[in-house]
Amino acid sequence: MASSLSLSTSSWCFVGFLVVVWNGSLYANGCYTSIISFGDSIADTGNIKHLSAITNQAFPSLFPPYGQTFFNKPTGRCSDGRLIIDFLAESLGLPLIPPYMQAGSDNALELGHGVNYAVAGATALGSLFLGKEGIQNPVSNASLGIELGWFKHSLHSFCDNASDCKNLIGRSLILVGEVGGNDYNFPILDGNPIDDVKSLVPIVINTIVSIINELIEMGAQTLVVPGNFPIGCSSAYLTVCGSENEEYDPTTGCLVRLNQFVEYHNEFLQTKLNQIRELHPNVNIIYADYYNAAMQIYRSPYKFGFTNGALKACCGGGGQFNYNLTTKCGDEFATVCAEPSTYANWDGIHLTEAAYKVIFKGLFQGPYTTPAFSSLCPTSPQRGAIGLSSF
């Protein structure tokens, strides 16, 4: 599974819903004091920007037109505007969750309303393990374990002693993912057969589970754990993996085999989450069904205003899906569409702000979390019964 660096710009940003950290104040909605987020480009609110300054490596999302819709400049976010975690923070009345690396020095770091440890390109599995499987992360060696290490390292600046820290973590909404997508993206986009990559799924899920268990030991009371997106609908995968021998879903135009692979991952994850729920009945383990929240868009793009359809990228280097491995969004010769809100796909891999908003609503105000997020938050009479009574 040799990985080619030529893929680096296409895949570094590829996977990852990682983040949601709320840290806040009970204050905003009575449920959580802060958001703490782990994951990849789906949730990275700027760590990649600071990381790239350290490693002196350029990344597409550090260049225009990234960020143009909401921030008027690139922030490192892999979209034209806000991400799911940004809409979540806004909906809870919290400021946008700052990246861990922004603080620069430990002394300056405060939990405030949350800290985001998600990094674009991060994998669930460690880079040493992936390297032994022949998989190179073209972006960095960031992984879920490294992000948890950063969190533990920063904890001492958030709280004074063990019980204090435990309470703080217990009052936070903790996002674990999306993560794991890159563990698959790197080898699949590099041309490895899906059946080979499938053997990674149990190892990826076990890694996510072990991080969740560590967080529970540290006092976590409410964790949101997302599944993966329907990658068979992404412009990048349609370009790289599409062929006349592939089966396409007649209603959506998505690649069936890739979406089945994602569903396998997601079902495996949910089975494991059920086991954690049995062991920890007082902890809220919320599964976030990114797959079906996104499928709403692919099934009925017009209903959500995506009048240019859901499969073609707004920003890219041309071709049927406007995704070109050698000319990517952020490159000099890439072009950007006039109205990103009429596209669901932003850069081939990541979605537009408009699409993330639809997904956010489906998840946190709609039916795509289990249990329903709205049943836990805002405050309900059952709050005590679900383990949030400590404050």
Ligand SMILES: *[C@@H]1O[C@H](CO)[C@@H](O)[C@H](O)[C@H]1NC(C)=O
């Ligand atoms: C990860 O990368 C950083 C910066 O390139 C390096 O300092 C560090 O040693 C690496 N860690 C591992 C575990 O390879």
Ligand SMILES: *[C@@H]1O[C@H](CO)[C@@H](O)[C@H](O)[C@H]1NC(C)=O
């Ligand atoms: C832990 O820290 C908190 C906040 O500073 C303090 O109120 C509490 O007394 C401390 N508890 C112990 C056991 O030191």
Ligand SMILES: *[C@@H]1O[C@H](CO)[C@@H](O)[C@H](O)[C@H]1NC(C)=O
């Ligand atoms: C992809 O980009 C390269 C380099 O800019 C260009 O030569 C090629 O024609 C592009 N391919 C498509 C399908 O647009």
